[in-house]
Amino acid sequence: MPVIMGTAGHIDHGKTTLVKALTGVDCDRLAEEKKRGITIELGFASMELPGGQTLGVVDVPGHERFVKNMVAGAAGIDFVVLVIAADEGVMPQTREHLEICTLLGVTDGVVALTKVDAVDEEWLALVTEDVRAYLSSSFLAEAPLIPVSAHNGQGLDALRAELARLAGDHAPKRRSDLARLPIDRVFTMRGHGTVVTGTLISGTLHAGDEVTLYPSGKASKVRGLQVHGHTDDAARAGQRTAVNLMGLEVEDVERGEVLARPGTLFPSLAWNMEVTCLPSAHRGLRHRGEVHFHHGTREVMARLYFLDRDKLEPGQTALCQARFESPLAGVTGDRCVMRAFSPLRTVAGGTIISPLAGRVKRHGPELALLSALPAAGPEERVALHLKLRGREGASFAALMVLTGLESRELEKALQGFSGKGLASLWDKEARQWISGEVLDELSAGLLAHLAAFHKREPLKQGVARGELASTWGKGLHPKLMHFLAERLIKAGKIVQEQELMRLPEHSVSLGTDQADLRQRLLGVYEQGGLTPPNYKDVLELLGVGQKEAQPVYKLLQDQGLISRIKEDMYFAVSALEGLKKSVAAYFAEHKELGPQDFRELTNLTRKFSIPLLEYLDKEKVTMRVGDKRLARAL
Incomplete structure (x- = not known):
């Protein structure tokens, strides 16, 4: 090595x-x-x-x-x-x-x-x-x-x-699967172009590799490599390396950036860290205090937010969230140095425990999870990070930098978790994982939402899947929402009927008055056939108000017994199905259907014939060409 x-x-x-x-x-x-x-x-x-x-x-x-x-x-x-x-x-x-x-x-x-x-x-x-x-x-x-x-x-x-x-x-332990080169020099070499140098702190680089500069995100390709001044096809972790980059000018690259493969690092404006104030520091570090922050070959300004105290005294160690003026790309386990402003002197150092940190409340519930990270073993570290990521979850690539584990070790841990229900792969293509505990909490929340919906809307068969995603599931990734619903359907905890989703034990239960109204309403429309009375006339005929009738109308539609084809115009589905059969029989002997032909076929006035012709177009029974209709090929 x-x-x-x-x-x-x-x-x-x-x-x-x-x-x-x-x-x-x-x-x-x-x-x-x-x-x-x-x-x-x-x-x-x-x-x-x-x-x-x-x-x-x-x-x-x-x-x-x-x-x-x-x-x-x-x-x-x-x-x-x-x-x-x-x-x-x-x-x-x-x-x-x-x-x-x-x-x-x-x-x-x-x-x-x-x-x-x-x-x-x-x-x-x-x-x-x-x-x-x-x-x-x-x-x-x-x-x-x-x-x-x-x-x-x-x-x-x-x-x-x-x-x-x-x-x-010396047998330095360096990762073999995550190539990282913190850049300490950038220059132009005659006949070659832009060259960057640094110590390859992990992984391997090969001539021809696609690479990305972090945090800028600029893409390039390795044109050539030198290791300790000699041309080579590959550079290994621990070697002083010069990389000739394609397609970038010197001004495109900054000292302090990290050269790595595409999609392997995740620049962030905040890291969760374990920070130690040097015993020799003249004074402690204040909560929200600003420092010069050094990571790898990069220096940025940072504010330190201590999660359980207002000040870190000399010699003390505590959890801290460092927030930066510009993004940094780090990996769990990386060490950092902090220097005070006045006098300008090294005062503290820290170790990253989470390089993708969201906002953390001081003394909040996350503190216990973060406190367990420094001493956690490999598998526990994976579990803790998945819990901290919550409903957002994390990709396999993100977990590599969050846990600091080699890919094989991480894969083994995740597969073990999957078998025990402790983690789930909810997007195979993007390799997105979520904590089993978080998934169970989401499942319980979704079931509770459906239960509340059934209690509030007892006459509705269920909730449309799309409506569920846009209400309760708002903020969830669509693929995660789909994974969650399918998981509950497979477990028999949710029933899906067409686009409606309901709890297995839910069935529409009508009161005596509502059951009577349902039968009377359905009878009016079935008796009316293709010439039913309009909505207001039906309410007047039955002596009911709109507030009382509307849930029953919705129930009859959900049950597929009536259909609304125009404002205030409902038809019995049995009558519409009969119409479709009559039109199909007509086209068996004719090539086209005009408005007059339709009126003669159905004995309907313009009031009903025009909406019903538009309904047939919408249902893909007919296709309008000019003023006539043709049979739509099935």
């Missing part, structure tokens, strides 16, 4: 000089760096180790004004060489760089005590003792401390041997 080493330490303590002595590469490439004699931008080199392994090297600036560049470089390293000058000892950026490495999850390294040729043995012993005391509570407490001089070569062989040991012992 490729390994990346990073430098850290105060300005002018010899980081770049040491890298040049070890690799032969001068990482200060800018004219301003040469002129001022300080490192401003990140520098990159590589060195061959015994056994043939190549060690990538990231050289970072030590000046306090360029700490943001240091964070960008440290974001992808596996272990650190903390550089401390023997003639000065521990200095401010020594402390800040070490804290940044700690916050970014670096747990291994070596200490290079440089410029030993400039001090005597007594001073070196004092500095060594002081450095050991300072590092005693850090991850470098047991690390080797190697005195070196880049000028006369003292200690360089011992340092190389220690680097080889670290690289050999």
